[in-house]
Amino acid sequence: MKKFCMEKILPRELLHEIQKYVQGKSVYIPKQKENRKKWGDITQGKAMTSRRNDEIRSAYRGGAKVSELCECYCLSESSIKKIIYAKK
Numbered sequence: 308m309k310k311f312c313m314e315k316i317l318p319r320e321l322l323h324e325i326q327k328y329v330q331g332k333s334v335y336i337p338k339q340k341e342n343r344k345k346w347g348d349i350t351q352g353k354a355m356t357s358r359r360n361d362e363i364r365s366a367y368r369g370g371a372k373v374s375e376l377c378e379c380y381c382l383s384e385s386s387i388k389k390i391i392y393a394k395k
Contacts, residue, residue, distance in 0.1 A: 367387075373388065
């Protein structure tokens with residue numbers, strides 16, 4: 308994790324105000340809601356999971372058994388069933 312020198316980032320008055328509450332500790336400042344990215348937006352994980360789930364549904368409709376899909380995709384039976392029976 309990159310460390311920053313607060314004296315160079317925050318105005319002196321704000322730094323002194325924060326020091327009234329926290330001194331010598333790390334403070335996490337979250338992003339504003341409008342600047343947050345949703346899960347999978349950066350790594351394409353969401354798209355990959357969606358493609359995998361489509362493959363699972365297609366294989367099931369093609370006659371694959373739940374147990375076979377569990378083995379093939381390394382997922383539990385309940386996970387496979389959730390994917391198969393999910394309304395899309």
